[in-house]
Amino acid sequence: MITIALLSAIGLAGGCVSVNAPDKPIVINLNIKITQEVVYRLDGKAKALIESNAGIF
Numbered sequence: 001m002i003t004i005a006l007l008s009a010i011g012l013a014g015g016c017v018s019v020n021a022p023d024k025p026i027v028i029n030l031n032i033k034i035t036q037e038v039v040y041r042l043d044g045k046a047k048a049l050i051e052s053n054a055g056i057f
Helices: 002-013 044-052
Strands: none
Touching: none
16 A cells, blocks of 8 residues: 555656667766886895996996
8 A cells, every 4th residue: 555655656746767878979088197117126246246247328
């Protein structure tokens, strides 16, 4: 009984909901910037070895 009354009230309130597909495609613009930072450290002896033999590297 309550359900019928509720449906009647909704029906009396009227209105129609219409859902339509858009005419044009949906476009989503994403501007993404990816950066990478590489940090390296050399042991003092390794750094000295590289500097003294720069022609190898």
